[in-house]
Amino acid sequence: FATYERYYPAIGVSHEGVLEAFLDMESHPLEPGESLVGDWLYLGTCADIPKGLCEFADLVARQMQVQLKPWEMPTGHCSWYYYLDRISEQTVAGNLAALSADRDKLPIRYIQIDNGWSTEPGDWEANARFPRGMKAVADDIRAQGYLPGIWLMPFTAARTSRLFQAHPDWFVKNWKNDEIYGTPSLDFSVPAVREHIFNLFRRLSHEWGFRYIKLDAVIVNLAPGRHRDQHWTAVMNLREGYRVMRSAVTEDTFILGCTSPLAQSAGVVDGMRVSCDIFDRWEAVKDVFMRVFKRFYYHKRLFINDPDCLIIRTSANEDEECRRPCVRNAEEIRTFVTAMAASGGILMLSDKMSLLDRSQIELLSKLFPVNTEAAVPLDLMESNVPGVLDLGRRGRTRIMALINWTDVDRELRFEINRGHVFDFWSQRYLGLCDHRIRRTLAPHASALLFVTDDAPAAVVGVDDCLCPAVEQEYRDGVLTASFVKPGEKAMVAAAREIQSCEGGRARPVETAFGRLYEVTAVRGARTFRITFKPE
Template sequence: MEFDAARAAFHGRGLTLGGIEPLIDGASPPVASRTVTEGQIAWRLAGAFGGARMTLGIAPGAHGLELTVTLAGLSPDHPVDSLGVRFLAVEGVERYLRNGYQSWDGSYFAAPGEPAADDNPARSPRLGFAFTALLPRDGAGAVVLGFTRHEHFQSRLRFSADPARFSLDVETLWDRVPHQGRLAAEPLLLFGHDEVEGGLRDWSRAVAAASPLSPRRLERRLTGWCSWYNLYAAIDEPSILEHLAAAAAFRDRHQVPLDVFLIDDGFTPEMGDWLDVKPQFPRGMAPLVRDIAQAGFVPGLWIAPFMVGNRSRLFREHPDWVVRERAGGEPLAHMKFYGEFRWHKRSEEYYPLDITHPDAEAYIRTVFRTWRSWGCGYFKTDFMLFGAEYGPDRAVWREEGLSRIAIWRRMAELIREEIGDALWLGCGCPLWASVGLVDAMRIGRDVGVSWRGDYSAESLLRDQVTRNHASGILWQADPDCVLLRDRFHELSDEQVRSLALFAGLAGGVLMTSDKLDELRPDRAELLAALLREPRLACEFPEMATHHRDGVIVQRSARPDGSSVTNLFNSRGKPAGRGATDLAPYASRLLAEPGDPLARLEP
């Protein structure tokens, strides 16, 4: 990409980003004058911002053009919610990548003006976070625009709904953090690339390089068993021990790495009461953790550290430990269950824990320290978005003057301090603020038991493809558990096989929830073959175009240089690639003769 000072616009790969305006609190402030040079656009502001100066700095960097937005000369008494720039004229875009900020809010390509698929504003094509890839109408490759620092503030993108006049806002959420008259948005990177996923991978590398904490890159992929997608919350000690025996027998019989045994949600009575245990576990959790370790597994436990149920003992005894609504002062209910469905707890409402309260912080430290002392070596922290969802316009925390990400990082950093080098999977978690803290990251919603719907296989395919670029660079991606059992789901044989291959060849976390002594022989061999695969380097060379016919091309390379290609027809009608015909939902592995996966072909 190049900056044309005469037109005050960026050009490259058939795209133009022009009509550049300053942006404060989501709107363009009045401008008294503008000056453009090769390395900067400067605006002298007017009106309520009179006397302030806003600049967009433009400089060549190692990965592309480095853009810096600063605001100077503002009264320290003037609070700021956000600052950035608006590109009023974005020309030549066929599709763009809309990425959410946490595990579950989705990542997908949309066309300018494309309507939303549902009513959930968090998944709207108008709203994105951290970065985007702009695909040109004419030509190949992409233009990538993304923020490279994520440990202080959240950064947001807004895409216009008018396809005839496509515009883009990029802004850092300052969250009214006190300032001394000078503010700076998080740094931006702008560059073109011949390959869409290659460009996104370069952005991930830039984020890794800019992070104050080096990403935690595991030597091998995480594998294991998780209780959730088979037992859900209906767990007790006998059922856990039964599945433990089955998992150990499967591991030993097939001689495969199956490292983690995770007890997911269901052993605590209410969210927030993390040191209390349901009567279904009469010995408590410490002896069960020891049993898991003695069976040769890394013991894992599930926790949602930011969640507090209204019927929890924690809330009853410490109502001042939860975040409050700025309007009215009531506890801020992020989730509500007022009807027949009550999840598997008694609580009707769930509030964020106020980690800025010293006593709340001390409590949650004690929880993680205690679990670690039991021997827990794998922590799945869920619903982590509770701590990063709200700014000061909505929420009141005990300690004011912090950004939502600074608050979130306070929790995340103390978790890593308390668990030491234990393994940590973030779920429902901010994707980029967690770099250097978590080992693995859920990259989509719960996989569910059907092909379509809110919790479905279809959403996994979309999110894994578009977030794969960060796996192995920022953290290890978790596509969620593979499902191989014969019953209690709505998937066909082809769908089960294809989903397992897709998740297994992604090269990141590979876990299942099935009772492993009940799998039919071909499914057991499929799982065993995938577990034997090392940490793979996976790529999706057609990620920008597979929406046309639904065929996903997945290439996975091993450390020894060998590779396998998976052709996956993700739709309910026949398709193909070259000479390869694919039935609905079918996968075809292309591997060299003698490849260990070649025998999986029917």
């Protein structure tokens, strides 16, 4: 479909090979002579599936008049996957202190308080574990140089809440009687509901100061029943609700939809969870990225993709407060980090930060500066979980991620033009390669490869950033290049010996593939210049 503004659609293929398109009309009654108008259906063909999907998302964005703001990619910390709903002012303060101490390594932007802060759904007030109120907690976060974020379920209310008890007429009804349709679902065709939610979000953003608002459990709280306006649908209710929320907050407040209809939310949210929840085992990582990589084409067209949180802890980094013990091994964690970088989307950490050791902080730091472009899955039509991922070019370097999602050794391959190949995780230079790269990976393992255009001298790799944008130029025997991060090491492949190096210390590295030099910045230099000996 080319629009998603009225009904839930479905596309199928019959046993006879007939393409079928459906719209769920939600049992709306029709008066004599009345008609229902559905969403626009698009039929097209393409030879290149990934390219065609991107063009399709561009079409949907135009049809639905999506205008994305130029957001800095959200990065932050979310409380949910360590504490679940057992959070307090103390847990927020503890992670805030730990993150502040490592700000140079982990330059995140948001501290997001998840479920567990409120009295109950519908009555969005601080509970006893937040005795000073949420504005005071938000002020604490701002005082440390971060932006505060908060979680809520705005489309519903608990039946025991004061909101529900006072206004049962604000919720979607059954078609045949005035009973509530399933889980209470606020009816945004009711003017009083729109006013109530507007005032709630104005308080969250303008008064309390939250600048990242996560809206959860959306789809399960959208009832396809009878609204006050009987021409209203669940999708119309969703979009009107999001519009009201968006209109109430400050211009710099980021709205994230979570467990929400996807394309139906285009143009009315800033970011969208495009995966299931992450859980404790390897299989959960696989489930998450099966969805993330298949939905790559939504990213920065309909909204910013959210692949859910990154968790790198093991049992050694858990204490009695941990509500979700994790059992992934070191290889699986590294693959999780690789996949997160390849997603190009929102990066939210969700460990108890004070319990991570220095090697784990260093591992997380390699994600910065963050990649902001979704990798294109080159094996989209061959693999249930894509594992050949093209992260695109940064200057003269193409970045490729390979992931073996299976439980046996697997060969993965991709085509290249002639170039220098560097393996980031092993920090190994693999020489000049032509045409095709093949790698056999162990179960659950990953590789991140830099493929840099052939030149007499080039920066072919770095040691401290998964997706570096190295600026470099080789001319007349001189290589000029930038360091991406302070203190990092750049690997330079060259046909000739070095005569001098300004801005860095160069030392030769033993390799089977010609000359390789490790260049380390001196005195905080951000660029270096290497002059090579004449032939």
